[in-house]
Amino acid sequence: MTFYPLDLAAIGLGIIFFLVIFAFIFNKKEKFILNFSFSVMTLVGLLAVVAGIWVVYDASAYIMIFNLGLPELPFHFRLDPLSGFFLATIGLLVLYISIYSLGYVRAFLGHKSIARFIIFYCLFIAGMFMVVLADDALFFLIAWELMAVASYFLVIYEDEKVDSKKAALLYLVMAHIGAISILLSFGVLAGAVGGDMGFGSYTFDAMRSANFPAAWAGVAFFLAFFGFSIKAGVIPVHVWLPEAHPVAPSNISALMSGVMLKTAMYGIIRIAFDIIGVFPWWWGAIVLAFGLLSAVFGVLNALMQNDLKKLLAYSSIENIGIILIGIGLSMMFTSFNMPVIAALALTAACYHILNHAMFKGLLFMGAGAILQTTNEQNMEKMGGLIHLMPWTAFLFLVGCVSISALPPFNGFASEWLTFQAFLLSPVVPTPIVKLIMPIGAVLLALTSALAAATFVKAFGVTFLGRWRGKVVPKNREVGWSMRIGMILAAFTCFLLGVLPTFVINMLGNVSNQLVSASINTNMDKYNWLWVTPIVAQRASYSGTIFFVSIALIILATFFIFRLKRGAVTRCNVWDCGFGGLTPRMQYSATSFAMPLRRIFGGVFSISEHVRLKYRLRVNDRFVNIIYKPIVRLSYFISRQVGRLQQGRINEYLIYSFVTIIILLTFLK
Amino acid sequence: MKILPYILELVQVLILLVGAPLFVGWIRRIKCWLQGRKSPSLFQPYFELLKLFSKDVYLAENASWIFRFTPYLVFGITLLIGAIVPILIIDLPFSTTADVIAIVGLFAIARFFTALAGMDVGTAFGGMGSSRTMMIASLAEPAMLITVFTVSLTSHSTSLSQIVQTLTNNGILATLRxxxxxSLWAFLMIAVAETxxxxxxxxxxxLELTMIHETMLLEYSGRHLALMEWASMMKLFxxxxxGKAVFMPWGIAQxxxxxxxxxxxxxxIIKFMVIGVILVGFETSLAKMRLFRTTEFxxxxxxxxxxxxxxxFILE
Amino acid sequence: MDIQITEQIIIMLAALVLLTAFAMLVQRKIYGLISLFMWQGIFLALTTAFVGYIAHRYHLYISAVLTLLLKVILLPYILRMLIIKLKISREVESVVNVTSTMLIGIALVIFSYQLTAPIRQNSAFVAQSIIAIALATVMIGLLMMITRRNAVTQIIGFLAMENGLFFAAISATYGMPLVVELGVAIDILIAAFVFGIFSLHINTTFDSLDVDKMAQLKEDY
Structure with missing residues (x-):
């Protein structure tokens, strides 16, 4: 019997379910199952990574049918490069988070049920694995529900907080609205497959080979897009996300933000490119528009948050936006039949999926470390933690630099690819699309600049300056297992940024599968050094040389100017002679964001509270019922009419202006 | 391996290192002339840097490693940009390392760490400077990106060397667009803001309440301050x-x-002298804007x- | 001169006309506005001359000279006199949110580009796309009138709009017959005078040139 990557994945799943039972049985020996389960989960993560990378390299699909579920519709497993890529991404983060959890969950020992945590943790991860492995609608939805319900129980794990119950309930409701929408979408697709296949039409294989009528395909796609958008937190259906992430345990936030949101991206890609396959360009335009909306509003909201985990949650919305921009662009280029550029945009999106999983996982782990050391989540009370927790500070900084898209870290590499895709838009034949593209590029650029501001705030207020709270925390750095989890994630961020070509080449197989093209990363020699999406003359970027030369120049500068000796003396900060600089004089999180809040004030709904007033009046009931409404209505109508005639010249001008525009639009 | 390109690379970096303070000296001289004052020597900026390098470093007691690392990083990154931008000649060995997007990214790293250093000591001024810098950058950086995108659409490349080459090959018609x-107008506005x-x-x-960049350097001293000052001179250069490479590429060697x-x-030299005069002309005739006017700007x-x-897309 | 270069120059000048229109949209100072208007006139005159050259319509040279006289010399002079009479030379006007005004302006440019697509396909003119610019200039002039409060700046907005119309005529049909153009020119001149006289009266009646004050003329209900 030959051994296939899918077998590896199946073994992993088997181990997870075994762990669930194991934790259930030994739920009294908390310390033992804690160490044992998370160690084994590390192994499972590794298995998933190996299986995923294997299949992506192999560039072929493996199928397995598992006789469970409905008699007519057994569970179909399928592992192809697309699901392999997602499997590897999820596995990698599971690997790091499980190491981190060895230390993090220990804090719950004694006052919370560890077995409960482990059972749902395992089920949650199994759900995510099965979502990307599923090859029929039923199995997909079962996995999807398993993932949603397990994560619900993890969000309310710390159920002594009132917030967490509310947030989790909101999450559960929204997740189910999304699931219903996805279910309907599959129903439409299966119905459109037609024929007398019975339950057979619910397999993705049947859907893949069917030719859908355009209208039904559209209905199905947008139902699915709506459902997956809820899961991914696309604006405006994002409300559950910034509520649920701050209350969940930090390792769960990391998993939810890092990979669970990505399963929704997987769903969109799978349905659009693989199952439906042929679509008009405006589908892509709509995806792009929602991506841009989420990116800009997400980052603006992130900038305004003072709760560290809420800030990270909003920044996840932003990053989902960036990924959707890539997917939307790719869909548009596909519909214009430009496979190479479509591959570029899709590669950018996939690369950002991987990158975001790494740095957002890292940042949430960092936030968890801070939470455990200081018992504080509110940035207004933090400060100066770099002295207490040097390791966490450094690793969190790596995360901040990566997510702010600064070279040579990984966030930059994927954003660079997205920009290159935007710059190829002049080849699109439709003029209106050409004109919309630059606006998209502007918004993406704005997003990345604002993200830098957000993370200067996040890092600067939390780790730099001096402690703003009342009592300076006594605890010091977190334990080694948590540190190792973060170090590995940070190191991955670094590697993905400095050596992007390896992953990009691998992603070529994914884009080959979906848009039947891949981007060319070959220069003449040493081609692993440069990323050159189209041709070398057009654009090239080398993270490796970048990093090496920055490091060398800094070292050289350091030695040249440092060796010319001059003593370093530590002294007090000059306080202008007033005496006593206090931590309260520092810029706080709120004041840091103030200038930008003022610029983008129109975007937020800022409310200020007004004092309440007590007033008593007794009225005749008949006046209220009969006369008042009539009087009110006539006043209302006359006021509306009167509003047209204000006597302001500018308004009359506006009337004529609007009339001209309407006439021009409709009478041309 | 040919050694010549590397020598040229070195020459260009040296021009940057030496030219930046000289250019600042030139600006100050013109300004003095325009305002009817007696001007200091053209080499005054060198003396100032030398003075700072010879002084001891006084460090705030709660300054972390970020505060000490930032000057070296900012200086190093500015030098690296100098090795990529075609100041004198195109197709230098480093020019394929990064295109314009990455150059904007490099400026962003320098800014990111400068802003962090401003917040490190925990004074009100530092935080104020960081907050304002990030506000200005959040509008200036996208504008900068869009400007270079527009130019790169014409030359079908985002590599600066390639842009210069395409523009010079196509003659006068290429820039008369x-x-x-x-883009030129936008670039001028951004350059003023960024530098x-x-x-x-x-x-x-x-004057504390009006300054932006200086507030973040307030706690620096000695060689750290010298490096930061030098880096900001180089940034202007x-x-x-x-701007010169993109909008008036004539004369850059192939x-x-x-x-x-x-x-x-x-x-x-000619171009820099002329640009210096224009810059001073603007600076003397304009008053500094109120902070929230700059956002409109x-x-x-x-x-x-x-x-x-x-x-x-519309006209070309 | 090479035809291609001439075309390029015409497109350039069209872009400059648009640029001045945008600059006028955000300029606060009234003198600055007038000089921007002058520049727009200069670019317009140059465009006219170049179009005349490239299409061999020599009456356009006369139009160009007329534009130069009227819009670069005479009208700015009248406006300056008006400002001195009204004593508002140093007034700084509050402009409604610069950024959103400009955003609307950009939307208008895209709109006019979409709108003129069928015309552009039929036009025989070499640089068809400047019709879109002309239309956009008209609309931006109107937008300027909407966003301003001061009567004099509204006049400038009106004149800028007229510039756009003139520009559209040139780019679409190589200009109107000379007689019509002369008539329009005289019209504009008279309009400027009438506006001036009106503004003086407004100023004496309301003690201000803010058109918002005119809302007081309305009966309250």
Whole structure:
């Protein structure tokens, strides 16, 4: 019997379910199952990574049918490069988070049920694995529900907080609205497959080979897009996300933000490119528009948050936006039949999926470390933690630099690819699309600049300056297992940024599968050094040389100017002679964001509270019922009419202006 | 491996190192002349840097490693940009390392760490400077990106060397484009904002409430301060070099033309002298804007840059 | 001169006309506005001359000279006199949110580009796309009138709009017949005078040139 990557994945799943039972049985020996389960989960993560990378390299699909579920519709497993890529991404983060959890969950020992945590943790991860492995609608939805319900129980794990119950309930409701929408979408697709296949039409294989009528395909796609958008937190259906992430345990936030949101991206890609396959360009335009909306509003909201985990949650919305921009662009280029550029945009999106999983996982782990050391989540009370927790500070900084898209870290590499895709838009034949593209590029650029501001705030207020709270925390750095989890994630961020070509080449197989093209990363020699999406003359970027030369120049500068000796003396900060600089004089999180809040004030709904007033009046009931409404209505109508005639010249001008525009639009 | 390109690379970096303080000296001299004052020596900025290098470093007691690391990082990154931008000659060995997007990214790293250093000591001024810098950058950076995108649409490349080559090959017609008019205007506005010149920021002031960049350097001393100051001089020089490469590329030597280098050097000096005069003309005739006027200024820059990109599609 | 270069120059000048229109949209100072208007006139005159050259319509040279006289010399002079009479030379006007005004302006440019697509396909003129610019200039002039409060700046907005119309005529049909053009020119001149006289009266009646004050003329209900 030959051994296939899918077998590896199946073994992993088997181990997870075994762990669930194991934790259930030994739920009294908390310390033992804690160490044992998370160690084994590390192994499972590794298995998933190996299986995923294997299949992506192999560039072929493996199928397995598992006789469970409905008699007519057994569970179909399928592992192809697309699901392999997602499997590897999820596995990698599971690997790091499980190491981190060895230390993090220990804090719950004694006052919370560890077995409960482990059972749902395992089920949650199994759900995510099965979502990307599923090859029929039923199995997909079962996995999807398993993932949603397990994560619900993890969000309310710390159920002594009132917030967490509310947030989790909101999450559960929204997740189910999304699931219903996805279910309907599959129903439409299966119905459109037609024929007398019975339950057979619910397999993705049947859907893949069917030719859908355009209208039904559209209905199905947008139902699915709506459902997956809820899961991914696309604006405006994002409300559950910034509520649920701050209350969940930090390792769960990391998993939810890092990979669970990505399963929704997987769903969109799978349905659009693989199952439906042929679509008009405006589908892509709509995806792009929602991506841009989420990116800009997400980052603006992130900038305004003072709760560290809420800030990270909003920044996840932003990053989902960036990924959707890539997917939307790719869909548009596909519909214009430009496979190479479509591959570029899709590669950018996939690369950002991987990158975001790494740095957002890292940042949430960092936030968890801070939470455990200081018992504080509110940035207004933090400060100066770099002295207490040097390791966490450094690793969190790596995360901040990566997510702010600064070279040579990984966030930059994927954003660079997205920009290159935007710059190829002049080849699109439709003029209106050409004109919309630059606006998209502007918004993406704005997003990345604002993200830098957000993370200067996040890092600067939390780790730099001096402690703003009342009592300076006594605890010091977190334990080694948590540190190792973060170090590995940070190191991955670094590697993905400095050596992007390896992953990009691998992603070529994914884009080959979906848009039947891949981007060319070959220069003449040493081609692993440069990323050159189209041709070398057009654009090239080398993270490796970048990093090496920055490091060398800094070292050289350091030695040249440092060796010319001059003593370093530590002294007090000059306080202008007033005496006593206090931590309260520092810029706080709120004041840091103030200038930008003022610029983008129109975007937020800022409310200020007004004092309440007590007033008593007794009225005749008949006046209220009969006369008042009539009087009110006539006043209302006359006021509306009167509003047209204000006597302001500018308004009359506006009337004529609007009339001209309407006439021009409709009478041309 | 050929050694010559590497020598040229070194020459260019040296020009940057030496030229930046000289250019600042030149600006100050013109300003003095315009304002009817007696000007200090053209080499005064060198003396100032030397003085700072010879002084001891006084460090705030709660300054972390970020505070000490930032000057070296900022200086190093500025030098690296100097190795990539075609100041004198195109197709240098480093020029394929990064295109314009990455150069904008490099400036962003320097800014990111400067802002962090400003917050490190925990004074009100530092935080104020960081907050304002990030506000200005959040509008100026996208505007900058869009400007370079517009130019790169024309030359079908985001690599600066390639842009210079395409523009010089196509002669006068290449730069006489509507989209370039808009981009040039936007670029000038951004360059003023990014290098902290009047009317957005004033490099000469130490009046606390109006300054932006200086507030973040307030706690620096000795060699750290020298490195930061030198880096900001080089930043001005580099912005002008980028503008020069994109909007008036004439005179930059093509690859392999050794004989063109003296000519390129000559053009370089002439252009910088002229730009210095124009810059001073603007600075003396304008007053510094109120902080929240600058957002309008930068918003306008961003929109003009967008208009430039649109006019590429509409008119060309 | 090479045809291609001439075309390029015409497109350039069209872009400059648009640029001045945008600059006028955000300029606060009234003198600055007038000089921007002058520049727009200069670019317009140059465009006219170049179009005349490239299309061999020599009456356009006369139009160009007329534009130069009227819009670069005479009208700015009248406006300056008006400002001195009204004593508002140093007034700084509050402009409604610069950024959103410009955003609307950009939207108008895209709109006019979409709108003129069928015309552009039929036009025989070499640089068809400047019709879109002309239309956009008209609309931006109107937008300027909407966003301003001061009567004099509204006049300038009106004149800028007229510039756009003139520009559209040139780019679409190589200009109107000379007689019509002369008539329009005289019209504009008279309009400027009438506006001036009106503004003086407004100023004496309301003690201000803010058109918002005119809302007081309305009966309250």
């Amino acid at each position: 509507p989209s370039f008019v808009f 902290g010149r009047v009317p957005v920021d004033n490099p000469d002031t130490h 580099l912005f002008i070099s980028i 690859s392999g033309q050794l004989l063109a280098i003296p000519l390129a050097l000559f053009f370089l 930068l918003g306008a820059a961003l929109l003009i840059a967008t208009l430039g990109m649109l006019s590429y």
